[in-house]
Amino acid sequence: MTWLQKSTIYVLLIFFATIYSLPLLVMLSGSLKSPTEIQANPNQLIPQSWQWENYGAAIEAMPFWQYLSNTLVLCLGSVAGTLLSCSMAAYAFAKLKWWGRDKLFAVLIGTMLLPWHVTMIPRFLLLREVGLYNTLGALIVPTFLGDAFSIFLLRQFFRTIPEEISEAARIDGLSEWGIYWRIILPMSVPALATVGLFQFVAAWNDFSGPLLFLSNKDKFPLAYGLEQFVSSYADQTHLLLAAATLFTLPIVVLFFFAQKTFLKGIATTGLKD
Known part of the structure; x- marks a missing residue:
């Protein structure tokens, strides 16, 4: 298998892995946002302020x-x-x-x-x-x-x-x-x-x-x-x-x-x- 073929396979694997991981990333990101930020920036993966207390509140x-x-x-x-x-x-x-x-x-x-x-x-x-x-x-x-x-x-x-x-x-x-x-x-x-x-x-x-x-x-x-x-x-x-x-x-x-x-x-x- 040539270098180009290996590179193509890895790129495809990373691409599909990212697609399948996206829902998990959105869920994880949303769990660390405040209610106001979720409504204002629902598609932003990196929270502006990390709300770790959400987990304690959920528990x-x-x-x-x-x-x-x-x-x-x-x-x-x-x-x-x-x-x-x-x-x-x-x-x-x-x-x-x-x-x-x-x-x-x-x-x-x-x-x-x-x-x-x-x-x-x-x-x-x-x-x-x-x-x-x-x-x-x-x-x-x-x-x-x-x-x-x-x-x-x-x-x-x-x-x-x-x-x-x-x-x-x-x-x-x-x-x-x-x-x-x-x-x-x-x-x-x-x-x-x-x-x-x-x-x-x-x-x-x-x-x-x-x-x-x-x-x-x-x-x-x-x-x-x-x-x-x-x-x-x-x-x-x-x-x-x-x-x-x-x-x-x-x-x-x-x-x-x-x-x-x-x-x-x-x-x-x-x-x-």
């Missing part, structure tokens, strides 16, 4: 720390449930031979075509019957039952691990559980990190789930709490942008630090038949 205007703790419990519980259930199911589909395995996997993939609204009412009725309504457990427990996309992603990665490793472990007397726990999982850290990151972001941004299963505001996560904040402070743009920045910043920071593992997990997840 005080809602039970931010309660929402944050609820969100962290929800995210960490969902990640744990997804990694445990999906990795076990993926191991069964990738490494174990049993009758109807491929047909059942095809049915599993077919469930990805069903929108969440199809299972919304049956899930609500079931979780209400078992006493999980208005608890974070209603949002965490279903993750321990597996997710089709995560199972698919982990299965594809597990199938790239040479079968000779598992066969050697079986000859040495290691059980299937031991192979799964002591060999497959340690070799699949990039894929597990990718699935965990996907699930963390999904749980962090989830609005429909809390809207359906929660009624006590003390149990709201940030996504639902932010919507309530918007309804109460619709006329205070600077506080809305500050609250939106506080909601968005952790995900941006998480991806920034986990991007190498995330990209490695995507790149090494093969499409082996």
Whole structure:
């Protein structure tokens, strides 16, 4: 690749990165402006006076720390449930031979075509019957039952691990559980990190789930709490942008630090038949 071609690619990447980053920059800039400046210079990215107190005011205007703790419990519980259930199911589909395995996997993939609204009412009725309504457990427990996309992603990665490793472990007397726990999982850290990151972001941004299963505001996560904040402070743009920045910043920071593992997990997840 010539110097001109490389330069062209970098220019294009910087151009599109700037375009996609512009909404975030506008949000960050607006969160640091006064109400008067937002109305007078809404398109100016650099504030004339930096209003850092907007963040403190946004935090005080809602039970931010309660929402944050609820969100962290929800995210960490969902990640744990997804990694445990999906990795076990993926191991069964990738490494174990049993009758109807491929047909059942095809049915599993077919469930990805069903929108969440199809299972919304049956899930609500079931979780209400078992006493999980208005608890974070209603949002965490279903993750321990597996997710089709995560199972698919982990299965594809597990199938790239040479079968000779598992066969050697079986000859040495290691059980299937031991192979799964002591060999497959340690070799699949990039894929597990990718699935965990996907699930963390999904749980962090989830609005429909809390809207359906929660009624006590003390149990709201940030996504639902932010919507309530918007309804109460619709006329205070600077506080809305500050609250939106506080909601968005952790995900941006998480991806920034986990991007190498995330990209490695995507790149090494093969499409082996």
